[in-house]
Each structure stands twice: as structure tokens, then as C-alpha cells.
């Protein structure tokens with residue numbers, strides 16, 4: 264299962280989904296029903312599991328659009344079964360077990376009745392059972408192993424009762440890399456599919472390259488006299504006569520305001536610092552001894568010449584994780600796909 268929630272980690276929901284399906288993914292995972300609807304409206308017919316919490320009034324949409332429902336409690340399962348009965352449709356369900364993440368799910372040591380209820384729900388097909396790791400990418404594997412043990416103990420219910428075991432899945436990117444014993448019947452990675460490791464401690468057992476480069480262009484050049492300020496709140500004052508370029512990207516695009524006076528960009532392959540406050544739509548860069556003309560390419564994440572700025576670095580400047588940097592990238596930023604042939608041919612095959 265390829266996880267494509269949050270606009271496919273900022274990469275573009277529908278093109279990313281087509282690409283993963285063309286590359287062999289058999290299912291897609293999203294967080295919200297709206298994301299599932301967008302995929303269905305784009306013509307995607309593959310199974311789509313909605314991993315997030317379930318609101319009662321949304322069950323009809325799940326059934327109408329043939330979305331698989333992640334069900335995290337006996338009450339919700341009852342609602343889904345009733346809604347399915349009323350509409351005359353069968354609900355496709357994966358049961359969510361909490362093995363230690365402490366978020367959604369029925370607790371692993373109290374889920375036998377939940378499983379039994381699932382098996383007895385006349386209008387539901389329980390196709391899967393899943394859980395989520397809290398720190399599968401950590402160097403210390405102890406907690407992840409405990410979570411896996413809980414999951415295996417809980418799901419042994421099916422064998423004990425002589426019932427077919429639904430598809431068991433638990434492995435996010437961290438577990439794909441560091442816990443092969445947790446791959447079970449299906450893996451469920453997100454960030455690794457986009458070429459980014461889930462954390463600094465994650466084992467690099469699979470070699471990946473980032474799919475995304477974030478670029479912009481110079482829109483303005485000026486020479487700032489010594490002592491003059493740049494940007495809101497006067498947070499940067501030219502220490503000497505300084506050549507500054509303005510870039511048309513800001514926090515309104517998800518390029519974090521915390522990069523003010525902290526982040527760097529690549530111009531002609533050389534790192535140049537962001538000076539002054541990040542505006543909503545623009546930011547300024549000290550060009551140093553470099554040259555840049557209006558329209559010149561500037562790389563904010565990715566490589567240019569001999570230079571490279573990683574999403575991990577940008578995340579460190581903002582004191583966050585790469586997940587947040589990627590998923591913040593806003594809708595104003597056009598996405599271009601260098602090789603979208605797989606996606607395009609997959610799209611064409613459904614008309």
C-alpha cells in the first residue's frame with residue numbers, strides 16, 4: 264500500500280497515486296475521505312484505505328465511492344454495519360488496533376470481541392487488520408518489537424477461532440527499513456516512497472533518492488546601501504553595501520517563516536542566506552559575490568551545480584521534521600513531473 268495522504272506528502276495526490284500504481288502498488292492509503300474521493304474522481308479504481316478517524320455522517324460517501332473504511336472501535340463498526348445495511352451495499356473494512364501508538368484503535372489486549380464482532384457483521388467485509396508504529400525508525404528497536412508482538416498476539420485470534428486472517432499490515436517507512444519481521448502481509452510506507460528517510464536514526468537498508476526539487480526564480484535585484492534594512496520588522500540591516508535578490512515564494516507557499524535570517528538557497532550552485540523576515544509571498548537573499556539576473560533559477564530544496572540543500576536541512580533550520588516541510592508545500596506551487604509517462608499511461612488506460 265502506497266500512502267499518498269496530505270497531497271502525497273506535498274508531491275501531488277493524483278499524479279503520485281498513478282505513479283505508485285504503475286510501479287506496482289496494489290492499494291493506496293489516505294487520511295481523509297475527501298482524499299479518497301479525489302482519487303476516485305480521477306478515475307482510480309484500486310482499493311483505497313482511509314486511515315484516519317471516521318465521522319458517522321461520512322459513511323455514506325465511503326460506500327458510494329467504494330472506499331475502504333479504517334474502523335477503530337466497536338461502536339464505529341456497528342454504525343458502519345448499520346449504514347451498509349440501510350444502503351444495501353457491503354462495506355469494506357480494515358480494523359485498526361492500537362499496539363502502543365496511543366492514537367486511533369482498539370487496544371491490542373482488548374480486541375478479541377472487536378474481531379469477533381467484525382467477523383459477525385453481516386454487511387461488512389473485514390479485509391484487513393492494521394496497526395501503526397510509534398518509533399519504528401528509532402535506533403533502539405525495543406518498543407517497535409513490543410508493538411509487533413502485541414499485534415501478532417492480538418491477530419492470532421483468527422487462527423485460534425478457525426477464521427481466515429484478514430490482510431495484516433503495520434510497516435511504515437521506518438519498519439520497511441529496519442523491521443523486516445513486521446512486513447507481514449503488506450507494507451504501508453509513506454515518506455520513503457518519496458525518497459526521504461523517516462528520521463536521522465532510520466537504518467538506510469534501502470537506497471532512495473529524493474523525488475522532489477523545490478525551485479523558484481529571481482524576480483528582483485537591488486543593491487542595498489550599508490545600514491538599510493530589508494523586510495518586515497527590520498530584522499536585517501545591511502552590514503555593508505549588499506547585493507540582494509528577491510524570490511517569489513514565502514510562508515504562504517509553505518516555505519516556513521522560521522527560515523527568516525536562517526535558511527539558505529542555491530544560486531549558481533552556491534549557498535546564499537535568506538536575509539530579513541520571510542514574507543507571505545516573497546523572501547530576500549544576500550547574493551554575496553555571486554551574480555543573478557531576473558528569471559534565474561534558484562533551488563530551495565535539491566541540487567544545483569555542485570550544491571545541494573536537503574529537506575532534512577531545511578527541517579533542521581525550522582526545528583521540525585522533513586514530513587512537515589514536504590506537506591506544508593502549498594497549492595500555489597506548480598508541480599512539474601519529469602517523467603510522468605507511467606502516470607499518464609495509467610491514466611489513459613482508464614480513459
Ligand SMILES: Cc1ncc(COP(=O)(O)O)c(C=O)c1O
Pocket residue numbers: 266314395435436437451452453454455461
Ligand atoms: C496510519 C499510517 N500508516 C502509514 C503511514 C506512513 O508513514 P511513513 O510516512 O512514516 O512511512 C502513516 C503516516 O504518518 C500513517 O499515519
